[in-house]
Amino acid sequence: MRVMPRIKPDSGGTITFFLxxxxxxxxxxxxxxxxxxxxxxxxxxxxxxxxxxxxxxxLASGELEDGVVVLSML
Known part of the structure; x- marks a missing residue:
């Protein structure tokens, strides 16, 4: 897994990573x-x-948004 930080300063943010x-x-x-x-x-x-x-x-079930697997915190 490769991690690319993308944190937004307002209400939380996102971390982009590659599987x-x-x-x-x-x-x-x-x-x-x-x-x-x-x-x-x-x-x-x-x-x-x-x-x-x-x-x-x-990914296996095809749940992608614009070609990206979108997840939220557990």
Missing amino acids: AHGAGRQMCRLATTFLTQKQAFSYLHKNRTEIERIARSR
């Missing part, structure tokens, strides 16, 4: 309520296994 999918990569976006990038990354790393499982499940 390895065969020979390619799938973009995923995790919406958070955290106000700092450090808090959001900590949450992502603590829950990485579960977040990846949900992202792969949504």
